[in-house]
Amino acid sequence: xxxxxxxxxxxxxxxxxxxxxxxxxxxxxxxxxxxxxxxxxxxxxxxxxxxxxxxxxxxxxxxxxxxxxxxxxxxxxxxxxxxxxxxxxxxxxxxxxxxxxxxxxxxxxxxxxxxxxxxxxxxxxxxxxxxxxxxxxxxxxxxxxxxxxxxxxxxxxxxxxxxxxxxxxxxxxxxxxxxxxxxxxxxxxxxxxxxxxxxxxxxxxxxxxxxxxxxxxxxxxxxxxxxxxxxxxxxxxxxxxxxxxxxxxxxxxxxxxxxxxxxxxxxxxxxxxxxxxxxxxxxxxxxxxxxxxxxxxxxxxxxxxxxxxxxxxxxxxxxxxxxxxxxxxxxxxxxxxxxxxxxxxxxxxxxxxxxxxxxxxxxxxxxxxxxxxxxxxxxxxxxxxxxxxxxxxxxxxxxxxxxxxxxxxxxxxxxxxxxxxxxxxxxxxxxxxxxxxxxxxxxxxxxxxxxxxxxxxxxxxxxxxxxxxxxxxxxxxxxxxxxxxxxxxxxxxxxxxxxxxxxxxxxxxxxxxxxxxxxxxxxx
Amino acid sequence: xxxxxxxxxxxxxxxxxxxxxxxxxxxxxxxxxxxxxxxxxxxxxxxxxxxxxxxxxxxxxxxxxxxxxxxxxxx
Numbered sequence: 388x389x390x391x392x393x394x395x396x397x398x399x400x401x402x403x404x405x406x407x408x409x410x411x412x413x414x415x416x417x418x419x420x421x422x423x424x425x426x427x428x429x430x431x432x433x434x435x436x437x438x439x440x441x442x443x444x445x446x447x448x449x450x451x452x453x454x455x456x457x458x459x460x461x462x463x464x465x466x467x468x469x470x471x472x473x474x475x476x477x478x479x480x481x482x483x484x485x486x487x488x489x490x491x492x493x494x495x496x497x498x499x500x501x502x503x504x505x506x507x508x509x510x511x512x513x514x515x516x517x518x519x520x521x522x523x524x525x526x527x528x529x530x531x532x533x534x535x536x537x538x539x540x541x542x543x544x545x546x547x548x549x550x551x552x553x554x555x556x557x558x559x560x561x562x563x564x565x566x567x568x569x570x571x572x573x574x575x576x577x578x579x580x581x582x583x584x585x586x587x588x589x590x591x592x593x594x595x596x597x598x599x600x601x602x603x604x605x606x607x608x609x610x611x612x613x614x615x616x617x618x619x620x621x622x623x624x625x626x627x628x629x630x631x632x633x634x635x636x637x638x639x640x641x642x643x644x645x646x647x648x649x650x651x652x653x654x655x656x657x658x659x660x661x662x663x664x665x666x667x668x669x670x671x672x673x674x675x676x677x678x679x680x681x682x683x684x685x686x687x688x689x690x691x692x693x694x695x696x697x698x699x700x701x702x703x704x705x706x707x708x709x710x711x712x713x714x715x716x717x718x719x720x721x722x723x724x725x726x727x728x729x730x731x732x733x734x735x736x737x738x739x740x741x742x743x744x745x746x747x748x749x750x751x752x753x754x755x756x757x758x759x760x761x762x763x764x765x766x767x768x769x770x771x772x773x774x775x776x777x778x779x780x781x782x783x784x785x786x787x788x789x790x791x792x793x794x795x796x797x798x799x800x801x802x803x804x805x806x807x808x809x810x811x812x813x814x815x816x817x818x819x820x821x822x823x824x825x826x827x828x829x830x831x832x833x834x835x836x837x838x839x840x841x842x843x844x845x846x847x848x849x850x851x852x853x854x855x856x857x858x859x860x861x862x863x864x865x866x867x868x869x870x871x872x873x874x875x876x877x878x879x880x881x882x883x884x885x886x887x888x889x890x891x892x893x894x895x896x897x898x899x900x901x902x903x904x905x906x907x908x909x910x911x
Numbered sequence: 912x913x914x915x916x917x918x919x920x921x922x923x924x925x926x927x928x929x930x931x932x933x934x935x936x937x938x939x940x941x942x943x944x945x946x947x948x949x950x951x952x953x954x955x956x957x958x959x960x961x962x963x964x965x966x967x968x969x970x971x972x973x974x975x976x977x978x979x980x981x982x983x984x985x986x
Contacts, residue, residue: 464954465951466927617941631933631934635928638928639928642924671964672961675957676958679954687943
């Protein structure tokens with residue numbers, strides 16, 4: 388019960404933070420959606436990092452290290468350290484520059500303007516919203532699983548909720564998390580989200596390290612931390628200390644997954660909050676270090692959980708491994724605080740995602756088709772909130788019927804965003820990109836993603852690869868099964884280039900607007 | 912410095928594919944599996960490389976994005 392009280396108190400604190408941000412609200416849609424472009428380097432670093440680190444990072448990394456071993460760090464953490472910063476450098480800075488110049492709030496505004504085509508927005512809107520819903524599911528499912536795991540046994544005295552291990556049911560925890568995030572996003576808008584992200588990023592980094600120390604000491608059973616860490620690692624099977632369970636082609640394929648950050652609509656919106664281009668320098672440099680700080684302990688305690696010393700039964704659901712470790716090895720107060728840290732990571736992504744889908748609906752659909760002058764700023768914000776609530780309810784209902792591993796849910800969502808990455812890269816750096824090429828590329832991404840998702844039994848075959856069997860080429864070369872994201876991205880890029888070259892080039896007016904002095908980084 | 916960022920990315924990606932120590936189960940400092948030590952070091956190397964990139968290869972075209980009067984233009 389103490390754990391539950393601490394968790395509820397933490398959620399209450401976030402609502403108060405939303406109220407505080409609300410007092411700084413300037414009453415305009417620009418302030419609500421982009422914090423009036425006032426975000427400095429530290430807030431941008433913390434909010435971008437908090438946004439990209441979600442249930443996938445804490446719950447997923449620990450759970451997948453428990454099943455696959457230490458290679459999980461290389462699969463996503465070190466790869467993200469390289470590729471996320473690359474996206475911030477290549478895409479983020481340039482998008483910020485164009486966004487400030489031409490007043491964009493959403494990706495679709497940028498693509499419509501760059502391609503001089505309205506249909507690209509109609510096509511991209513449902514695709515982006517669907518992929519964001521897939522990403523939202525990560526947080527909703529992950530949060531519910533964590534709270535249920537940590538509070539298991541809380542209601543043993545009255546004997547309530549036996550089917551949910553005498554703890555808070557996952558659906559109720561998910562609903563409460565959604566409710567709290569909605570509240571502080573509604574109250575504080577983008578400024579509230581940035582403040583909450585910064586606060587929560589700090590909370591989950593500090594409490595994550597504390598979790599690491601507590602779990603290491605409990606599993607090691609010795610006197611000092613180093614001795615305990617040695618004891619814990621030496622009890623891990625050799626297969627989990629190496630990458631024996633990860634095929635090399637799959638390891639290579641994972642380099643594509645972090646490219647997804649270049650097309651996340653909520654990250655795009657965060658980029659536009661930056662005060663200046665130079666604001667990006669700190670996030671670009673420090674992002675790999677922050678990923679290291681969070682993933683390193685998560686992966687270590689994940690492999691320790693696979694050893695007999697951990698007390699975690701073999702075959703435990705990977706979504707619940709972190710919560711089980713906390714429940715078994717931390718006291719009730721610390722357990723509650725550690726759970727708050729895990730929820731902080733989850734909610735710091737949900738808030739930006741909630742806000743961005745509301746922004747997309749109002750800017751790309753409502754105001755675009757009904758006109759900017761039809762609605763007051765206040766009405767715009769109200770419509771954004773209605774749409775957000777509708778999407779959150781739909782996501783919550785989906786979470787009840789999609790009981791899949793957090794890690795796999797994330798991979799499919801990220802694969803879709805990565806498939807769209809060639810589009811944003813070409814829009815910024817390739818003068819020859821045409822609207823037809825862009826539309827064909829989006830349709831190819833949707834078609835390939837849908838086909839491969841179907842072939843993977845709607846995501847339930849976690850080991851699905853494409854091609855489904857090795858294809859022998861000449862001179863002993865072959866194409867092994869790779870993650871679906873590789874095929875989706877390659878097909879999307881090839882179609883984008885071929886169709887663009889076959890259709891009429893953009894007008895000189897468009898090129899002059901987007902490539903005014905050709906600084907030498909663009910392609911003709 | 913024009914080719915620094917592309918060369919840096921290629922180098923980091925090649926170093927990321929460390930197939931030569933795939934089955935290495937050594938525990939560095941007695942508790943960190945070798946694959947984890949290596950990829951943690953690679954993350955720090957990535958941060959250092961990006962520090963060089965933002966210092967010496969910062970895109971000069973970022974200045975074109977913001978109009979002098981600070982006003983935005985309607986898309």
